[in-house]
Amino acid sequence: MNTKNPLLSRGIESELYLCSPMQVTRRYFLELSYKGTPFHGWQIQQNAFTVQECLEKGLSTFFRQPIAIMGSGRTDTGVHASMQVCHFDLVDQIPSENFLKGINAILPKEIAIHSIRLVKPDAHARFDAKNRSYFYRIIFQKNPFLDDLAWLIFHNPDIEKMNQAAKILLGHEDFECFSKVHTEVNHFRCKIYSAHWEQKDGQLLFHITANRFLRGMVRAIVGTLMEIGLGTRSIESMEELILSKDRTKAGKAAPAKGLFLCNINYPTTIYLD
Structure with missing residues (x-):
């Protein structure tokens, strides 16, 4: 059934997902871009502002469950991406048509999510890259x-x-x-x-x-x-x-x-x- 969850930090209300009567884990690929200037690279590290940390916090806020992501590769401090790909697993939810609008409202201006695609459960953003x-x-x-x-x-x-x-x-x-x-x-x-x-x-x-x-x-x-x-x-x-x-x-x-x-x-x- 359809449920509505408020994006409390931004005051935005949208249909976030459809709930399933049985727990199902699905894997998704995100395509995104970012300006690397303010970030200490892609990978999460202590006492540093990173792209991965921002994305995981934003996705966890949006879906109201802990979300961990895996990128296609790491970029160093100050390096940009006009195209980056990461994957994450989502339990018992399906992103709605309002996902892109909602998640981009949460993320800082230097990061933009362009698409989300359902992939096979064993698909891997890093190891499957040709x-x-x-x-x-x-x-x-x-x-x-x-x-x-x-x-x-x-x-x-x-x-x-x-x-x-x-x-x-x-x-x-x-x-x-x-x-x-x-x-x-x-x-x-x-x-x-x-x-x-x-x-x-x-x-x-x-x-x-x-x-x-x-x-x-x-x-x-x-x-x-x-x-x-x-x-x-x-x-x-x-x-x-x-x-x-x-x-x-x-x-x-x-x-x-x-x-x-x-x-x-x-x-x-x-x-x-």
């Missing part, structure tokens, strides 16, 4: 509207050299040299499917897609490629760097504010709606 994509934005002129969303540089790099060096990434799978040290991973292997730079609307964008990414990997790659583009590192050094597996030999990590998680690809068979 590949993930990021882009990195660089601007060459001061822009107050992009100050938190791009890396401002004042020199024009050689994009052709940067793209030649980026192609070298596709021929390797061990990227320990681009990983933050002291990370809890079993291996440093990643399959990079594409990596290239493009100029668009006065901006320089780096696009990269892989089956997985290591902590700090994209920012380290961008920083290294920028050194090649500015002439302080050779194209040939990229091969040597990857084979060295030594993070200290890679370039300085590019600023977090220019990085966006922008796509996660899943098999269509996991969806039930």
